[in-house]
Amino acid sequence: MPKLLPTARILSLADVYRLLGRQVADDAIQHGWLSPCCQKAVPRGPSRRLFDLNALRAVEDRILSGEYPGQTQP
Secondary structure, three states, X not given: OOOOOOOOOEEEHHHHHHHHOHXXXXXXXXXXXXXXXXXXXXXXXXXXXXXXXXXXXXXXXXHHOXXXXXXXXX
């Protein structure tokens, strides 16, 4: 049986987009549900934002409970 690698706990913005979808991720970031745990400076262009997997899971939990970033619950 092959040995599987552990799931990374640090995600790039591209990883977050793949897991949540671009619109949901952008909404979560814009409304303060998800923020970078750190930023890496790069020589050219914007800094690279890194996210905590547990913070992403918290966003998923809120959505699964019926909330959506920026919308009030009925």
